Amino acid sequence: DGMNVLFIIVDDLRPVLGCYGDKLVKSPNIDQLASQSMVFSNAYAQQAVCAPSRVSFLTGRRPDTTRLYDFYSYWRVHAGNYSTMPQYFKENDYVTLSVGKVFHPGVSSNYSDDYPYSWSIPPFHPSAEKYENDKTCRGKDGKLHANLVCPVNVTEMPGGTLPDIQSTEEAIHLLNIMKTNRQKFFLAVGYHKPHIPLRYPQEFLKLYPLENITLAPDPWVPKKLPSVAYNPWMDIRQRDDVEALNVSFPYGALPDDFQRQIRQSYYAAVSYLDVQIGLLLNALDNVGLSNNTIVVFTADHGWSLGEHGEWAKYSNFDVATRVPLMFYVPGMTTSPVSQGARVFPYLDPFSHIGGSAPQGQSKKVVELVSLFPTLAELAGLQVPPACPETSFDVVLCTEGRSIVHYFNISEGKVEEGRAGCDDTDRxxxxxxxxxxxxxxxxxxxxxxxxxxxxxDIRIMGYSMRTTDYRYTLWVQFDPSNFTASFEDVHAGELYMMENDPNQDYNIYNNTAHGWFFKKILYFLKH
Structure with a gap:
């Protein structure tokens, strides 16, 4: 009666994965999951920074409703007592479990990862997490540093382990307990890599010889990029190895060879993550639960790897907002899976050759805020109602729409264009x-x-992404009453995907964009 849910959330992972067409990365276990899943190739986070994005998709409300744009408020106190996705499953007789970074720790989840509202037992955090930003990276001088690029010998690390290894072990331990208990569960597992520092077992570097690593296709700051849109990647500048390069603020470029090293280490960290995912999914097979567990795999936002002369997240570009998103639903995205079947045999990225295509793929533009209603529908629970226009006092509603209806859509048929639409709503x-x-x-x-x-917020950049374009308005914002003034536009961006897929040529100033403006206002109102 009802399926279990395994919800895997990765920190700072853009879709550099084999199943998303990346030719360089080795991600056989995530690709194998994709080969049994519905994969969304145009999925976007609501704000490209950890805490606001996570609180948004875990509550099903947008940042303007959670009122969290930084790390320093708890929505139940400062916005409204909104139910969360795990809380809803818990109220529907699921045992809900959190491992690793699911909610952002600290104030924004009440220093408790929203326990006991969201979780049946106190969330697990790996003990090695506290060493993340310590000086654990051995430099060329033989000394230890707090570097950005940080391949390590795991046996030399405090406790002889790394946080994501511990999280995988704990998640497997919990799967074994749930098998014995025979209770429906919602298990959320949050992985920290490829979040900085890029600290991972050094053997993964072997997968990515430096001579195979290119720079970003557009490693320069675009000429017509409004200065307000640029993110100066301060967290990167503060790492010891970057600080030593003395790069000028804000637009100075990192040396090419160091850019390649960052990209190499990001890829290596993704393959290290892939191994953790492989071990976790293999354990799901081992406990005989692959036939009745929904698996969701996504990230809280993306990460720039030198595109537009930018690093890290903190922007509205696709590289910062686009995320992987896939759903494995036995019997729906696959033919029925028999009890005890091996769906996810572990694949070693060092020896596995060949990719696997996604089972189903949708190019529809979707949002992480839709996760809550989508998972509720997939699990056979009542889908929470859509939120009214203002919903601060509504405990259970969602601002995202379920995307389950996209699961069996035939992508081949030609969609009706917007020509001849008199009805604005339509x-x-x-x-x-x-x-x-x-x-x-x-x-x-x-x-x-x-x-x-x-x-300190004075300007809010609202960005609208469709299949054809990305349109962004930077408008005056008053943090004392959370209001944006669209009469006071500071800057704008418009990128047409067909001939500018990397969003390098801003045509906002030479385009009549009244239609876009009306549309963005319409959406923000609704």
Whole structure:
């Protein structure tokens, strides 16, 4: 009666995966999951920074409703007592379990990962987590540093392990307990890599010889990029190895060879993550639960790898907002799976050759805020109602829509265009849209541009992504009453996907964009 849920959430993972067409990365276990899943190739986070994104998709509300744009408020106190996705499963007789980084730790989840509301037992955090930012990277000088690029010998690490290894072990331990208990479970497992520091077992470097690593296709700051849109990647600058390079603030470029090293280590960290996913899914097979467990795999946002002269997240570009998203639903995305079947044999990235295509793929533009209603529907629970226009006092509702109806869509058929639409509602609702937003303290890059605290926010960049374009407006914002003023537009961006897929050529200033403006206002209102 009802399926279990294994919800895998990765920190800072953009879709550099074999199943998303990346030719360089080795991700055989995630690709194998994709080969049994519905894969969404156009999925977007609502804000490209950890805490706001996670609180948004775990509550099913957008950042303007959670009122969290930084790390320093708890939505139940500062916005409304919104139910979360795990809480809803818990209220529907699931045992809910959290391992690793699911909610962002600290104030934004009440220093408890929202326990006891969301979880049946206190969440697990790996003991090795506390060493993440310590000096554990051996430099060329033989000394230890707090570097960005940080391949390590795991046996030399405190405790002889790394956080994600511990999280995998704990998740497998819990799967074994749940098998014995025979209770329905919702198990969320949050992995930390490829979040910085890029600290991973050094053997994964072997998969990526430096001579195979290219720079980003567009490693320069675009000429027409408004200064407010640029993120100056402060967290990267503060690492010992980057600080030593003395790069000028804000637009100075990192040396090419160091850019390649960052990209190499990001890929290596993804393959290290892939091994953890492989071990976890293999354990799901081992306990005989692959036939009645939904598996969701996604990330909280992406990460720039030198595109637009930017690193890290903190922007509205696709590289920062686009995430992998896939759903394995036995009997739906696959033919029925028999009890005890081996769906996920472990694949070693060092020896496995060949990729596997996704079982189903949708190019529809979707949002992470839709996860809550989608998972509820897949698990056979009542789908939470859509939120009214203002919902601060509504405990259970969702601002995302379930995307289950995309699971069996035949992508081949030609969609009706928007020509001849008299009805505004219909013409605006016809094409799916993903909304993201990012706050800034000023019109030009500042030391706190990446992560302004609420009181310092002066401008909000609202960004609308459809199949054909990305349209962003940077407007005046008042943090004292959380209002954006669309009468006061500081800057705008418009990128047409067909001839500018990397979003390098901003045509906002030479385009009549009244239609886009009406549409973005319509969406924000609804």
């Amino acid at each position: 013409s605006f609702n016809e094409e799916p849209v993903a909304f993201s937003q990012y706050p800034r303290p000023a019109d030009t890059p500042q030391w706190n541009s990446d992560k302004p605290r609420l009181k």
